[in-house]
Amino acid sequence: MAILYNMFKLLIIGQIARVGYFSTCQAIFLRPAGRPPGPHLWRHRPADIATIVRRALPCVCGPGERSRIQVKEKILWLSIAICENVCYCQTNDVIRYWGKLLMIKQKKSRTVSIRITKEHESMLKKLQGVSEMSQTDVLLKGLEVLGGYVGAESEKASLGEKLKELERAALEHAEEIREIRKKEDVIRELVKELKDVDRIIDKHQCEPSALIQILLEIQSEKRWLSKPTLIWVAERLGVPLSRVMHIATFYKAFSLEPHGRHLAQVCLGTACHVRGAQQLLNKVSMALGIRPGETDSEMKFTLKTVNCLGCCALGPVVMIDEDYYSDPSVDELKQIADDLE
Amino acid sequence: MMKKLATREDLEKLRKELQDRSKKIKRWVAVCSGPGCHVHGSGEVAKAFMEEVAAQGLEDSVRVRATGCHGFCEVGPVAVIFPERYCYVKLRVEDVPEIVGKTLKKGQVVEDFLFMDETTGKRILYDEEIPYYKFQQRLLLGQHLQIDPRDVGDYIAAGGYSALAKALFDLGPEGVLEEVKAANLRGRGGGGFPAGIKWETTRNAPGEPKYVIVNADEGDPGAYMDRGILEGNPHSVLEGLIIGAIAIGSTQGFVYVRQEYPIAVKNMQRAIDQARELGLLGENILGSDFSFDVKIHMGAGAFVSGESSALMTAIEGRVGEPRPKYIRTAVKGVWDKPSNLNNVETWANVPLIINNGADWYSGIGTDNSKGTKIFSLVGKVKNTGLVEVPMGVSLRKIIFDIGGGIRGGKKFKAVQTGGPSGGVIPDSLLDIPVDYDELNRVGSMMGSGGMIVMDEDTCMVDVARYYINFLSDESCGKCVPCREGLRQALRILENICAGKGKEGDIELLEELGSFMKDASLCALGQTAANPVLSTIKYFRGEYEAHILEKKCPAKVCKELISFFIDPDKCKACGLCFKACPVDAITGGKGLVHIIDQAKCIRCGSCFSVCPEKFSAVVKLSGEPVPEVTPGTKMKKKAKGEKKCKK
Numbered sequence: 012m013a014i015l016y017n018m019f020k021l022l023i024i025g026q027i028a029r030v031g032y033f034s035t036c037q038a039i040f041l042r043p044a045g046r047p048p049g050p051h052l053w054r055h056r057p058a059d060i061a062t063i064v065r066r067a068l069p070c071v072c073g074p075g076e077r078s079r080i081q082v083k084e085k086i087l088w089l090s091i092a093i094c095e096n097v098c099y100c101q102t103n104d105v106i107r108y109w110g111k112l113l114m115i116k117q118k119k120s121r122t123v124s125i126r127i128t129k130e131h132e133s134m135l136k137k138l139q140g141v142s143e144m145s146q147t148d149v150l151l152k153g154l155e156v157l158g159g160y161v162g163a164e165s166e167k168a169s170l171g172e173k174l175k176e177l178e179r180a181a182l183e184h185a186e187e188i189r190e191i192r193k194k195e196d197v198i199r200e201l202v203k204e205l206k207d208v209d210r211i212i213d214k215h216q217c218e219p220s221a222l223i224q225i226l227l228e229i230q231s232e233k234r235w236l237s238k239p240t241l242i243w244v245a246e247r248l249g250v251p252l253s254r255v256m257h258i259a260t261f262y263k264a265f266s267l268e269p270h271g272r273h274l275a276q277v278c279l280g281t282a283c284h285v286r287g288a289q290q291l292l293n294k295v296s297m298a299l300g301i302r303p304g305e306t307d308s309e310m311k312f313t314l315k316t317v318n319c320l321g322c323c324a325l326g327p328v329v330m331i332d333e334d335y336y337s338d339p340s341v342d343e344l345k346q347i348a349d350d351l352e
Numbered sequence: 353m354m355k356k357l358a359t360r361e362d363l364e365k366l367r368k369e370l371q372d373r374s375k376k377i378k379r380w381v382a383v384c385s386g387p388g389c390h391v392h393g394s395g396e397v398a399k400a401f402m403e404e405v406a407a408q409g410l411e412d413s414v415r416v417r418a419t420g421c422h423g424f425c426e427v428g429p430v431a432v433i434f435p436e437r438y439c440y441v442k443l444r445v446e447d448v449p450e451i452v453g454k455t456l457k458k459g460q461v462v463e464d465f466l467f468m469d470e471t472t473g474k475r476i477l478y479d480e481e482i483p484y485y486k487f488q489q490r491l492l493l494g495q496h497l498q499i500d501p502r503d504v505g506d507y508i509a510a511g512g513y514s515a516l517a518k519a520l521f522d523l524g525p526e527g528v529l530e531e532v533k534a535a536n537l538r539g540r541g542g543g544g545f546p547a548g549i550k551w552e553t554t555r556n557a558p559g560e561p562k563y564v565i566v567n568a569d570e571g572d573p574g575a576y577m578d579r580g581i582l583e584g585n586p587h588s589v590l591e592g593l594i595i596g597a598i599a600i601g602s603t604q605g606f607v608y609v610r611q612e613y614p615i616a617v618k619n620m621q622r623a624i625d626q627a628r629e630l631g632l633l634g635e636n637i638l639g640s641d642f643s644f645d646v647k648i649h650m651g652a653g654a655f656v657s658g659e660s661s662a663l664m665t666a667i668e669g670r671v672g673e674p675r676p677k678y679i680r681t682a683v684k685g686v687w688d689k690p691s692n693l694n695n696v697e698t699w700a701n702v703p704l705i706i707n708n709g710a711d712w713y714s715g716i717g718t719d720n721s722k723g724t725k726i727f728s729l730v731g732k733v734k735n736t737g738l739v740e741v742p743m744g745v746s747l748r749k750i751i752f753d754i755g756g757g758i759r760g761g762k763k764f765k766a767v768q769t770g771g772p773s774g775g776v777i778p779d780s781l782l783d784i785p786v787d788y789d790e791l792n793r794v795g796s797m798m799g800s801g802g803m804i805v806m807d808e809d810t811c812m813v814d815v816a817r818y819y820i821n822f823l824s825d826e827s828c829g830k831c832v833p834c835r836e837g838l839r840q841a842l843r844i845l846e847n848i849c850a851g852k853g854k855e856g857d858i859e860l861l862e863e864l865g866s867f868m869k870d871a872s873l874c875a876l877g878q879t880a881a882n883p884v885l886s887t888i889k890y891f892r893g894e895y896e897a898h899i900l901e902k903k904c905p906a907k908v909c910k911e912l913i914s915f916f917i918d919p920d921k922c923k924a925c926g927l928c929f930k931a932c933p934v935d936a937i938t939g940g941k942g943l944v945h946i947i948d949q950a951k952c953i954r955c956g957s958c959f960s961v962c963p964e965k966f967s968a969v970v971k972l973s974g975e976p977v978p979e980v981t982p983g984t985k986m987k988k989k990a991k992g993e994k995k996c997k998k
C-alpha cells in the first residue's frame with residue numbers, strides 16, 4: 012500500500028504541476044517498441060493522446076485489448092491497475108483504463124479506483140507545494156521508485172526487464188527533451204536579447220553617433236555586452252564591428268563577460284587611497300570571496316575597482332549596487348552581502 | 353504641467369507667483385542630500401522630515417527640501433532650518449520628531465544637534481558661524497540651500513533665469529561676451545583659460561552650427577565639485593550654458609557627464625526637460641528669436657575622455673581619444689564645427705556674472721584670478737567636504753582654518769592639488785595664495801579643484817607611484833612618450849617602493865619627465881610627470897631613504913616595513929591572533945604574542961585591531977626586527993592600574 016501511496020503521490024504531483032508527467036507516463040508505458048523515443052508524445056492535445064495510447068497499446072497489452080480503453084473528458088478519476096505487483100497507472104480527466112485492464116493476464120491482479128475528493132485535492136496541493144520539484148524531476152523520481160520496486164519485488168524477470176527498458180527509454184526521452192528545451196531556451200533568450208537591444212537602438216533613432224550611449228544602456232540593462240549583441244549593434248548602426256569593439260574595450264564601464272547580479276565597486280581614487288583604500292579592497296575581497304575583476308560562481312557578485320565615486324570626503328568608500336558605504340568592516344560587508352538576494 | 357513662458361514678463365510673473373506662494377511658508381528646512389550626507393543616510397532623514405511634518409499637520413507652514421551638497425560632508429547628514437539658519441549636524445532619523453516639534457513648529461533650538469566647536473567646547477547656532485563655513489564665500493554652493501534641485505520653481509523663485517532674460521533682451525550676444533571678458537572668468541576645469549576669449553574664438557570661427565558643451569566628466573580622482581553642482585543646482589549650469597550659447601551663436605549644446613554619477617545625470621535630465629517645458633529651451637526662447645537645445649551624453653569611464661578633443665570625439669560616437677590640435681577645438685571641434693567646451697563650474701559662474709555685473713565679479717579674487725573656486729577638501733584633513741573660497745586665499749587658511757587641520761593630531765606633510773596633472777605642495781609653501789599662477793609657479797596647478805591633504809603617514813614615493821599607475825592605466829596609448837614613458841616611470845617607482853631602487857633612479861625619473869612633457873600629444877602626457885617631479889622636488893630625502901637605506905619613513909611601502917608586537921606593551925588580548933589571515937601570530941593566555949616574520953604578509957590587520965590604549969603593534973622600517981623568545985610572559989600590570997575588561 013505504501014507503494015500505491017507513493018505512486019499516487021507522484022502521479023498527482025505530476026498532474027497538479029500540470030506537467031508532462033502524464034504524457035511522459037505514456038512514454039514509459041506506451042512508446043511502441045522499436046520506435047525511437049522522441050517528443051512525439053509531447054504537447055499533444057488530450058484527444059490525440061488518446062489516439063496515441065490506442066495505437067501504442069497493442070505492443071504492451073497485445074492485440075484485441077484496445078477496445079478496453081475509454082476516453083472521456085473532464086472526469087476526475089484516478090485509476091491504478093496493479094498487476095503482478097506492478098502498478099499500471101493512468102489518470103487524468105482524459106483517459107481511464109476501465110475495469111480489468113489486464114494487459115498481461117496474471118491471477119493476482121486487481122484494480123483500485125480512487126475518487127478524488129475535495130480533501131484529496133487540497134492534500135495533493137500541499138504535497139506539491141512541499142515537493143517543489145520540476146517536471147523532469149518528478150518524472151525521474153517516479154521512475155526511480157518504480158525501478159526500485161520492480162528490481163526488488165518483481166517475480167517475473169521479463170516484466171522487470173521490460174520495465175527497465177522502458178525506463179531507460181524514458182530517461183533518454185527526458186534527456187532529449189531537456190536538450191531540445193535547452194536549445195529552444197537559448198534561441199528564445201537570444202531573440203529576447205536582440206529585441207531588447209533593438210528597442211534601445213530604436214530609442215536612439217539608429218544614430219551611429221549614439222553608439223556609446225546605446226552600449227551604455229545595454230550594459231546597464233544586461234550587465235554585459237555579449238558577442239551577438241555587439242555584432243547586432245554594429246549591423247544595425249552600420250558601423251564596423253571593429254569600432255564597436257574598440258569602444259567596448261576602451262572604456263571601463265563595459266564588460267565583455269557577464270556580471271553578477273550585484274556589483275561592488277571599491278574606489279581607489281586618490282582621496283580614498285591615502286585613507287586606506289587598499290585595506291578596504293582586501294576586506295571587500297574577503298567578505299565576498301572574490302578578487303577584483305572576478306565574479307563569483309553563483310553570479311551573485313562582481314567586484315570591480317574604480318577611480319573615483321565622487322564621495323571623496325568619506326573615503327575609503329565602496330559602492331554596492333546603488334548604495335555607498337564608508338569604510339565598512341568585514342562583518343558589515345558580509346551582512347550587506349547576505350541581505351542582498 | 354507648467355505653462356510655457358512666452359515672454360520675459362511671463363517669467364517675472366511666474367517668479368512673483370512662486371515667491372508669493374512661498375510667503376505662506378513660515379519655516380523651511382534644507383536637508384542636505386549631497387554625496388557625503390547621502391552616504392550618512394540623509395535620504396532617510398529627509399523622508400522622516402516629510403513624514404513627520406505631515407504627521408504633525410504642518411504641511412501648510414513648513415517646507416522640507418532635500419537639497420544639494422551644503423559642503424560640510426564630514427558632519428552629515430546636515431539640515432539647516434530657515435529663516436533662522438539653525439544648523440543641525442549628524443542627524444539620525446530618531447532625531448527628526450523632536451526637531452519638527454520644537455524648531456519647525458515653535459522656533460526653539462535643540463542644543464544637542466548643533467555643531468560643537470571642539471576648540472572652544474561651545475555649540476554654534478547658525479551655519480554661517482561654524483568655522484568651516486565662516487571663512488568661505490559660498491556664491492555657488494550657498495545657492496544649494498535654497499533650492500530643491502528637482503524643482504525648477506525653487507530656482508526661479510530664487511532669481512533663476514533672470515540672467516538669461518537679461519542676456520537675451522538687455523545685453524545681446526556682444527554685451528554678454530563683453531561682460532564675461534571683463535569679468536575675466538577663467539576656466540575651472542584645468543588650464544584656467546579665459547572663458548571670454550575662448551567664446552569669442554568660437555563665435556568668430558567659420559562654420560555652422562556651433563556647439564557649446566559642458567564638461568562634467570570629472571575624472572580627477574578625489575574631486576567631486578562638479579558632481580556637487582550638477583546634483584545640487586543643475587539649472588545654474590543650464591542657464592550658464594544657454595547664456596554662453598547666446599554669446600557664441602550656438603543652437604545645440606551637450607552635457608558630457610560621466611556615468612558614474614547617476615544622480616547627476618538624472619537631475620540634469622530633469623532640469624533640461626523642465627526648462628524645455630517652460631520654453632527656456634527650444635524654439636524662440638522667451639519669445640525671442642533665439643533657439644537652442646541641449647542633449648546629455650554619458651561618458652563611459654575614461655579619464656582621458658575629459659580632454660577637450662577626446663571629449664568631442666566621444667560625442668561623435670567614437671572612442672574618446674585625443675587628437676592633434678593643430679586647429680583648436682574652439683574652431684574645429686565636434687564634427688569639425690566650432691565647439692566651445694567649459695567646465696561645469698565655469699558655466700555655473702556665468703549667471704552670477706550676468707546678474708551682478710563684471711565689476712562686482714572682478715572685485716572678488718586676485719589680479720589674475722577672479723571669483724571663487726570650489727575645492728574638494730579631502731584626505732587626512734579633519735573637516736572634509738566641498739569648500740568655496742575667493743581666489744587668493746592661502747592654502748593654510750583652507751586646510752587649517754576651514755579644514756580644522758589634520759585628523760588624529762598628526763602632522764601635516766603636503767597637499768596635492770590639480771589631480772594627476774598637478775603636484776604636491778609642502779608645508780613651507782602653505783602661505784601662498786591659491787590662484788592659477790601661484791600654483792603653477794610652485795610646480796602644481798589649480799586643476800579642477802581636488803585638494804588632497806596628506807599627513808606624516810603618507811609616503812610621497814607611494815603617492816607618486818599611485819598617480820603614475822593611474823595615468824599609465826588611463827593613457828590612451830596613442831603616442832609613445834606618454835605610453836612608454838609612463839610604463840617605465842611606473843617600473844622605476846615600483847622598484848623603489850619595493851626596496852629595489854638604484855642610485856640614479858631619481859635622475860632617470862626627472863629625465864623621463866621632461867621628455868614626456870615635451871613630446872606628448874595631449875595634456876595628459878604633458879603633465880603626467882608633475883606628481884613625480886614635484887614629490888622629488890620637495891621630498892627628495894624620502895626617495896633617497898627608500899633607495900639608499902631601504903627604508904620607508906612614512907612606513908607605508910609594504911616591502912619595506914615589518915610589523916612587530918612590543919613585548920612590553922602586549923596584553924595578550926588575542927585580538928591580533930584572531931585577526932591575522934595567515935596565522936602568522938603565535939601566543940596564548942598570558943603570553944606575549946609574536947609575529948612570525950616569514951609568514952607575515954604585511955596586511956596590517958593586527959595593527960588595525962590592536963586596541964589604541966595598548967598600541968602594542970608597531971611598524972618598523974629600515975631596522976631589524978627584535979627577537980622575542982616564544983613563551984615570554986606578559987608584563988604584569990603596574991600597581992593601581994585597573995584590570996582591563998575584555
Ligand SMILES: Cc1cc2nc3c(=O)[nH]c(=O)nc-3n(C[C@H](O)[C@H](O)[C@H](O)COP(=O)(O)O)c2cc1C
Nearest residue numbers: 539540541542569570571658659660694695698875
Ligand atoms: C586628461 C585630461 C582630462 C581632463 N578631464 C577634465 C574633466 O574631467 N573635467 C573638466 O572640466 N576638464 C577636464 N580637462 C580639461 C579639459 O580639457 C578642458 O580644458 C576644460 O574642460 C575646459 O573648460 P574650462 O576652460 O572651463 O576649464 C581634462 C584635460 C585633460 C588633458
Ligand code: SF4
Nearest residue numbers: 829830831834874877
Ligand atoms: S599624451 Fe597620452 S593620453 Fe594623450 S594622446 Fe598621447 S598617449 Fe594618449
Ligand code: FES
Nearest residue numbers: 278280283320323
Ligand atoms: S577618491 Fe574615492 S570617491 Fe573620490
